[in-house]
Amino acid sequence: MLNHFLTRASRISSLTKHNVLPAFNFSRSVHSIPLATVEAEEISGAKPAEVLNLVQGKWIGSSNWNTVVDPLNGEPFIKVAEVDEAGVQPFVDSLTSCPKHGLHNPFKAPERYLMYGDISAKAAHMLSLPKVSDFFVRLIQRVSPKSYQQAFAEVYVTQKFLENFCGDQVRFLARSFAVPGNHLGQQSHGFRWPYGPVAIITPFNFPLEIPVLQLMGALYMGNKPVLKVDSKVSIVMEQMLRLLHSCGLPVEDVDFINCDGKTMNKLLLEANPRMTLFTGSSRVAEKLAVDLKGRVKLEDAGFDWKILGPDVHQEDYTAWVCDQDAYACSGQKCSAQSLLFMHENWSKTSFISKLKELAERRKLADLTIGPVLTFTTESLLEHTKNLLEIPGSKLLFGGEPLEDHSIPQVYGAIKPTAVYVPLEEIVKDKNYDLVTKEIFGPFQVITDYKGSQLPIVLEILEKMHAHLTAAVVSNDPLFLQEVIGKSVNGTTYAGLRARTTGAPQNHWFGPAGDPRGAGIGTPEAIKLVWSCHREIIYDYGPVSKDWEIPPST
Numbered sequence: 001m002l003n004h005f006l007t008r009a010s011r012i013s014s015l016t017k018h019n020v021l022p023a024f025n026f027s028r029s030v031h032s033i034p035l036a037t038v039e040a041e042e043i044s045g046a047k048p049a050e051v052l053n054l055v056q057g058k059w060i061g062s063s064n065w066n067t068v069v070d071p072l073n074g075e076p077f078i079k080v081a082e083v084d085e086a087g088v089q090p091f092v093d094s095l096t097s098c099p100k101h102g103l104h105n106p107f108k109a110p111e112r113y114l115m116y117g118d119i120s121a122k123a124a125h126m127l128s129l130p131k132v133s134d135f136f137v138r139l140i141q142r143v144s145p146k147s148y149q150q151a152f153a154e155v156y157v158t159q160k161f162l163e164n165f166c167g168d169q170v171r172f173l174a175r176s177f178a179v180p181g182n183h184l185g186q187q188s189h190g191f192r193w194p195y196g197p198v199a200i201i202t203p204f205n206f207p208l209e210i211p212v213l214q215l216m217g218a219l220y221m222g223n224k225p226v227l228k229v230d231s232k233v234s235i236v237m238e239q240m241l242r243l244l245h246s247c248g249l250p251v252e253d254v255d256f257i258n259c260d261g262k263t264m265n266k267l268l269l270e271a272n273p274r275m276t277l278f279t280g281s282s283r284v285a286e287k288l289a290v291d292l293k294g295r296v297k298l299e300d301a302g303f304d305w306k307i308l309g310p311d312v313h314q315e316d317y318t319a320w321v322c323d324q325d326a327y328a329c330s331g332q333k334c335s336a337q338s339l340l341f342m343h344e345n346w347s348k349t350s351f352i353s354k355l356k357e358l359a360e361r362r363k364l365a366d367l368t369i370g371p372v373l374t375f376t377t378e379s380l381l382e383h384t385k386n387l388l389e390i391p392g393s394k395l396l397f398g399g400e401p402l403e404d405h406s407i408p409q410v411y412g413a414i415k416p417t418a419v420y421v422p423l424e425e426i427v428k429d430k431n432y433d434l435v436t437k438e439i440f441g442p443f444q445v446i447t448d449y450k451g452s453q454l455p456i457v458l459e460i461l462e463k464m465h466a467h468l469t470a471a472v473v474s475n476d477p478l479f480l481q482e483v484i485g486k487s488v489n490g491t492t493y494a495g496l497r498a499r500t501t502g503a504p505q506n507h508w509f510g511p512a513g514d515p516r517g518a519g520i521g522t523p524e525a526i527k528l529v530w531s532c533h534r535e536i537i538y539d540y541g542p543v544s545k546d547w548e549i550p551p552s553t
């Protein structure tokens with residue numbers, strides 16, 4: 001039984017080995033720390049798991065249980081206690097109990113910066129234990145089906161992120177600076193200031209990485225967050241919060257709510273968080289920006305592109321990166337490659353047939369291809385058909401439903417798909433929106449261009465409305481300079497090994513070209529999203545002895 005993340009024996013031995021025992025109250029850690037309440041493999045229709053809410057330091061249920069179906073067989077397997085509009089008051093009270101100056105700031109409770117360094121150290125250590133990381137990998141796979149390695153990457157990035165903010169690194173995030181003033185006694189100091197009450201809304205595709213990185217960033221800077229994760233996958237974060245509590249996270253510091261969009265909207269309007277971080281679709285992002293009067297940071301959709309430059313090298317490697325970027329996690333990454341521009345020099349190689357072979361290796365059995373949670377099979381095939389009506393378009397591979405599966409009809413199940421559309425057609429107004437519609441699934445558009453057509457490629461990029469990730473695959477510095485200098489994507493990879501996906505915690509990940517754009521992962525992302533600038537100008541005097549009241553001005 002893995003009712004706890006670790007058995008007593010393995011926990012004792014690993015904690016002793018890593019010398020972290022003094023950090024835990026040992027007898028409590030063995031007997032009463034509320035760790036995992038589910039086992040990833042055992043969740044089933046017969047034995048459904050339950051997901052609770054956390055408010056004012058208490059785990060609470062609800063009279064309203066939303067049932068989540070197993071994305072691989074349609075069995076109702078998770079019951080989520082959903083808060084309805086009548087139930088938001090405790091969440092409103094909890095959030096509004098936090099002042100605008102936050103739970104800590106450089107002038108208030110600075111010891112909490114150190115506490116968060118300790119919590120991060122313990123949580124990073126926990127995630128480094130194979131049993132704990134395997135538990136989260138398998139739990140992620142149950143709700144957001146992806147291969148073991150893809151789910152593991154998510155847990156690993158989360159662990160490394162936490163390692164980056166151990167010890168004094170949280171207080172270093174709040175580093176201030178001072179500038180000498182105009183006269184004796186005057187100095188201006190710039191501080192990173194929290195927003196106080198904040199909200200975090202995260203999607204289904206990275207059930208652990210996105211919420212943990214944003215949540216910890218919010219907490220490090222002194223905010224009190226309410227967290228809402230897509231109910232389809234919120235079980236992962238529910239279990240992670242229990243782990244964080246066992247690592248010393250004060251239970252009142254974070255509230256966790258499961259509810260529908262309408263209820264969340266009501267909570268946001270009534271509790272009035274000073275900042276809301278939203279990761280998800282552009283449609284919801286734009287609505288929130290209006291409802292919350294602009295007090296938002298957004299990491300919205302990406303229609304991410306890759307350009308293969310004129311210099312052809314390493315065909316196998318490039319094909320493999322393209323296969324990973326377009327089809328890993330069944331294309332359900334905000335960073336997934338949606339449009340590939342191939343220089344004509346690449347069209348003359350066997351690049352496309354290599355890409356096709358790699359895409360066709362993917363199989364449901366190991367989840368290298370799997371269910372699409374936001375489009376049905378019919379809508380994915382309909383989109384393919386519509387693109388194929390554009391003159392000169394052709395199906396390169398895929399375009400068919402997956403076979404022999406029990407994925408429920410509410411979800412999509414198609415083979416990795418690529419449609420070729422001629423460059424001159426993409427740029428036409430009547431086709432542009434269709435070709436650049438973001439399909440959150442194993443789907444990409446491929447086109448080619450001649451050297452003289454680079455301006456058309458750049459025009460297509462200029463017309464896009466979201467600028468998240470991009471890749472320029474070339475080692476030609478003049479080509480890179482031209483493309484990078486005339487585009488804006490926030491996370492752009494450049495060079496022979498350029499990719500669009502797989503940003504680890506040490507790359508800034510976020511859109512550019514929008515003042516509301518959020519970042520995730522790095523110290524700069526945390527400071528930008530989760531704190532604002534406050535300047536304190538000290539002006540102690542003295543006032544000079546011969547000072548006299550001057551004429552009015």
Ligand SMILES: N[C@@H](CCC=O)C(=O)O
Nearest residue numbers: 210333335501502503520
């Ligand atoms: N690290 C992930 C994105 C996480 C999203 O915020 C990627 O690069 O695809």
